[in-house]
Amino acid sequence: HKTTHKVQLPLFEATPVDEIPRIAASLRNTFRTNKTKDIEYRLVQLRKLYWGLQDYTEHLLESLKQDLNKPAHDAHMTEVGWAIQDCMFVIQNLEKWAQDDTNVDIALSFAMLKPRIKKEPIGTVIIIGTYNFPVNLVVCPLIGAIAAGCPAVIKPSESAPATAMVLKELVEKYLDPTAYATVNGAVPETTALLNEKWDKIFYTGGERVAKIICKKAAETLTPVCLELGGRNPAFVSKHADLHLAARRLMWGKTLNAGQVCMSHNYVLVDRAVVDDFINQLNAINQEFFPNGAQASPDLARIVNHQHFDRMKKMLEGTRGKIVMGGETDRNDLFIAPTAVLVDSVNDIMIQEESFGPIWAILPYDNLDDAIKLVNGVDSTPLSLMAFGKKDENEKILHNITSGGASLNDSYMHGAVSTLPFGGVGTSGTGSYRGKASFDEFTHHRTVVETPTWMDKLLRVRYMPYQESDLKT
Numbered sequence: 001h002k003t004t005h006k007v008q009l010p011l012f013e014a015t016p017v018d019e020i021p022r023i024a025a026s027l028r029n030t031f032r033t034n035k036t037k038d039i040e041y042r043l044v045q046l047r048k049l050y051w052g053l054q055d056y057t058e059h060l061l062e063s064l065k066q067d068l069n070k071p072a073h074d075a076h077m078t079e080v081g082w083a084i085q086d087c088m089f090v091i092q093n094l095e096k097w098a099q100d101d102t103n104v105d106i107a108l109s110f111a112m113l114k115p116r117i118k119k120e121p122i123g124t125v126i127i128i129g130t131y132n133f134p135v136n137l138v139v140c141p142l143i144g145a146i147a148a149g150c151p152a153v154i155k156p157s158e159s160a161p162a163t164a165m166v167l168k169e170l171v172e173k174y175l176d177p178t179a180y181a182t183v184n185g186a187v188p189e190t191t192a193l194l195n196e197k198w199d200k201i202f203y204t205g206g207e208r209v210a211k212i213i214c215k216k217a218a219e220t221l222t223p224v225c226l227e228l229g230g231r232n233p234a235f236v237s238k239h240a241d242l243h244l245a246a247r248r249l250m251w252g253k254t255l256n257a258g259q260v261c262m263s264h265n266y267v268l269v270d271r272a273v274v275d276d277f278i279n280q281l282n283a284i285n286q287e288f289f290p291n292g293a294q295a296s297p298d299l300a301r302i303v304n305h306q307h308f309d310r311m312k313k314m315l316e317g318t319r320g321k322i323v324m325g326g327e328t329d330r331n332d333l334f335i336a337p338t339a340v341l342v343d344s345v346n347d348i349m350i351q352e353e354s355f356g357p358i359w360a361i362l363p364y365d366n367l368d369d370a371i372k373l374v375n376g377v378d379s380t381p382l383s384l385m386a387f388g389k390k391d392e393n394e395k396i397l398h399n400i401t402s403g404g405a406s407l408n409d410s411y412m413h414g415a416v417s418t419l420p421f422g423g424v425g426t427s428g429t430g431s432y433r434g435k436a437s438f439d440e441f442t443h444h445r446t447v448v449e450t451p452t453w454m455d456k457l458l459r460v461r462y463m464p465y466q467e468s469d470l471k472t
C-alpha cells in the first residue's frame, strides 16, 4: 500500500501470552481499589484520551493508510475525528448520566422507601475489535468503559497491525496503566484473554468467533455484548428516485471499499425498474471514478489476501451476471465496486456476507414476496435499507427485524455517532455509542432505604400472619 512516511510507526509485536494473566489480575485489583469509580478520575482519563487522539491523529491516519489504504478523508470522518467527537460528547454528558436516577415509576405506597437506581460500573472488561474500522471499533467502546468506571483491556484486530500498535502506544502513554491496557495478537493471545475472568466481554466481529466467545463466556456466566455482521438487504421500489437510490447505495459500498458491517449485501429491486436502476448505478460509478476505480485515491483496499480470495470466490461462484464493475487485482488488493444481477436468493452472493465492495441485485415482482424472501434468509440483518414510498418503506420496516434501519438512504442510522448502535438476533446483542456506551458498561443497581420508623406500617410482613391484614 502507498504510504506517505510522515511519521514512524512501531512494528507489530504480539503481547507475550504469559503476561496476560498478570495484566488481567492487575486490572481486577485496580477495580477493587474503587479508584475508577470516581467521576473526576473518569473525566481526567477521558480528557487524556481526547488529547491522545488529537496528538496521535497523524500516526493513526498513517497506520490506517498502511493497513487498509484508507484515505485520510475517510479516516478523519469515520475513525479518528469520530472517536474524538464521541469522547467530547461523553465528557460533556457524563456527570448527568452517572447521577442516581430517583425519578422511578413506582406505586405511591413505596415512595417512602426512597428508591433510586445507582449507576455502577459493571467491573473489569475486555474489548475485542475487528479490522475494518480498527480505531473506532475499540476506542468508542473504550470511551464507554472509562465513562462507566470500568478498567479495560483492548484487543485490537491483528489484521490491522499498524493501527493496533499505534493504539497500544497511545493507551500506554495517555491512560492510567493500572486501569487500561492493550493486548495485541491473534488467536493465542485472545484465547489467553478469554481464559481470564472478566465482568463483560465486548466483541465486534464475525458469527463464527462470536460462538467461540459465547461458549467461553458461558463457563463463567460472563455477560457479552456482541456486535456482529449480517446479510443486510436493501429495497428499491418502482416509486423510488432511482438516481438518488443508486448514488446513496454506491456510497454505502465505496466508503472503506464496502468493508462496513452495515452495508447492503443484496438489493431487492422491483423488476419494472431493474434496467433503469442498473443504468443509474453505472452512471454513478462513472461519476465517482472518472478514471476508473483502481486509479482513484479515494477507494480503500481489501484488508488482506484472505479476504480478497474470499470475495473472488463469491464472484466466481455466482450464477448471476456482473452488471457493474467486476475488475480485480490481487497484487493491489483491489476489487472494483461490483453489482451482480442474480435470479435466486440461494445465490452465493446473497447466502454469504460479502463485507466488501461486491453485492447482488435480485429483482422482485411483488413486495410481499420480496419481504418473505428476506425473512427466509437464515440471519437477522444488522441493517435494513428501503427506498420507496412512505407506506412501502413502513411496510418493510414493520415486517423485517433488523439491528437498525435507514429509509431512503444507505446505513445513515449508523452514521449518527450519538444514536445507539447494535444488532439483534444473529447480528448481535447490546448496543453502544453516545449514552448507550455508558449504559453498556453500567450496572443499573436498584437501592431502597427503608426508614427505621416505618416498622409499624410494615407489620403486615411479619409472622404470625393475621387474616385481617388481607383486607387492608
Ligand code: NAD
Pocket: 128, 129, 130, 131, 132, 133, 137, 155, 156, 157, 158, 159, 185, 186, 187, 190, 191, 204, 205, 206, 207, 209, 210, 212, 226, 227, 228, 229, 230, 260, 261, 262, 353, 355, 382, 423, 428
Ligand atoms: P473475526 O471474528 O475473525 O475477528 C475479530 C476479532 O476476533 C479479532 O480481534 C480476532 O483476533 C479475534 N479472533 C479471531 N479468531 C478468534 C478465535 N478463534 N478465538 C478468539 N478470538 C478470535 O472478525 P472478522 O472476520 O475479522 O470481521 C468481519 C466481521 O465483523 C463481519 O461479519 C462484519 O460484519 C463484522 N463486523 C461487525 C461490526 C459491528 O459493529 N456490528 C463492525 C465491523 C465488523
